[in-house]
Every structure is written in C-alpha cells, then in structure tokens.
Amino acid sequence: GQNIDQPTEMTATEGAIVQINCTYQTSGFNGLFWYQQHAGEAPTFLSYNVLDGLEEKGRFSSFLSRSKGYSYLLLKELQMKDSASYLCAVSRLSGGFKTIFGAGTRLFVKA
Amino acid sequence: SAVISQKPSRDICQRGTSLTIQCQVDSQVTMMFWYRQQPGQSLTLIATANQGSEATYESGFVIDKFPISRPNLTFSTLTVSNMSPEDSSIYLCSVEEGTGSYEQYFGPGTRLTVT
Numbered sequence A: 001g002q003n004i005d006q007p008t009e010m011t012a013t014e015g016a017i018v019q020i021n022c023t024y025q026t027s028g029f030n031g032l033f034w035y036q037q038h039a040g041e042a043p044t045f046l047s048y049n050v051l052d053g054l055e056e057k058g059r060f061s062s063f064l065s066r067s068k069g070y071s072y073l074l075l076k077e078l079q080m081k082d083s084a085s086y087l088c089a090v091s092r093l094s095g096g097f098k099t100i101f102g103a104g105t106r107l108f109v110k111a
Numbered sequence B: 001s002a003v004i005s006q007k008p009s010r011d012i013c014q015r016g017t018s019l020t021i022q023c024q025v026d027s028q029v030t031m032m033f034w035y036r037q038q039p040g041q042s043l044t045l046i047a048t049a050n051q052g053s054e055a056t057y058e059s060g061f062v063i064d065k066f067p068i069s070r071p072n073l074t075f076s077t078l079t080v081s082n083m084s085p086e087d088s089s090i091y092l093c094s095v096e097e098g099t100g101s102y103e104q105y106f107g108p109g110t111r112l113t114v115t
Helices: none
Strands: A003-005 A009-013 A018-025 A029-037 A044-049 A053-057 A060-065 A070-075 A084-093 A097-101 A105-110 B004-007 B010-013 B019-025 B031-037 B043-049 B068-072 B075-080 B089-096 B104-106 B110-114
Touching (some): A018 A029, A018 A084, A018 A105, A029 A097, A044 B104, B019 B031, B019 B110, B043 B068, B043 B075
Parallel strands (some): A009 A105, B010 B110
Antiparallel strands (some): A029 A084, A060 A070, B004 B019, B031 B043, B089 B104, B089 B110
16 A cells, blocks of 8 residues: 655744655555645646655755655745645555655745 | 646436546646546545556446546547436546656546536
C-alpha cells in the first residue's frame, strides 16, 4: 500500500518563511507533486520533483529525498493569499502512472 | 495548459436517483481521471477514464456505482448511481496533457449534495 503524511494545519505570519513537510511510503515511486488548493476551488499545480534536491520557483521551493521518502515545500515572503491547503501527492507506477494525494496541510497566514 | 469545464457545477439530489457529471477539455488529452473530495479531506482517485475502453477503477469503487464514459479525447462523463447521503462530495475531473510531465489540471468540480 501507500502512505502519505503531512501536518494537518500550520499557521505563519505574513512576510515569514514556512516549511511544510511530507513523508511517504509507496512502491513504484516516480515523483512527488505539490498542489495548492484554495477553499472552494480546484487544486493547482505548484511543483514536481523526480530527482533528489531542491527546485526553486519564485517564492516557492520544493525538496525531495527519495532515499528518505521525504519532501518539503518552502514558501518565502508569505502573503495573505498563500492561505490555502497544500497537498503533497505521489506519482507511482501501478498499471500506469497514478497520482495519490495526501490529506493536505491547511496553512493560515496571519497579519 | 488545458482548460477544463464541468457540468453541473452543483446539484442537490434525492437518494436513490442518479446524476451524470460531464467533463469537457479544450484540447485532446490521453489521460483523464475522476476524483472525489469529501468535505475537509483530500482527493481520492475513483477511476482512470480510458478512451475506447472501460475505465480502470481504484479499490473501493465499482463500475455499477460509478459508470464512466470516454467517447473521445476531449470528453468524459461520470455517473453517480443510486445515490445515498454518503455520496455527498465534490467530484473533480482532471487531465494529464501528456507532454512529458505528469502534472494534472483539474476541472472546477461538481458539488453534489444527496438528501
């Protein structure tokens, strides 16, 4: 089976940096996604890591360690609009590639 | 990126009835998926909609309850059959564009309430 763990909720201050961690256990691992989902809206793609290391994209960075089954999403210079759920999702090969989503981390950004 | 629309955006249905949700994409895509997201929870994959063949269902989901059609590369439907209040959820379709990455683009979702 597969298991994806991430914190349920986090709170951070506008302008600060926050790191959202995700650990996973799965067979056939191909890569790891981060999606953002604002309340009442569909998820939108943020990042996809296949290789170990850090990938930076503007204020958002994502890190992957395949050997440790670990990823994090780093958000810098937090803005109020970053208040959303952040979904860690694993791409795995199982009769075709499938994406399995974690439960998500709800981030509250306060002034 | 692909633009995806879903109909209806929301509905309130009586138990025992069925609802068909439509998903339309503005470009041809190989992979289409149907997810369910219950209030406050993450997305659960229901099935992969395959063009020209039967859908591939995940554990816990069966064709009789969630029949899926995929008549072409831009359209799919999901039917929620013989509904009960436990089927109240948001149903989302998504696509992979098949451009070498596996990122998915999601439709706006259909909010279903079963009374």
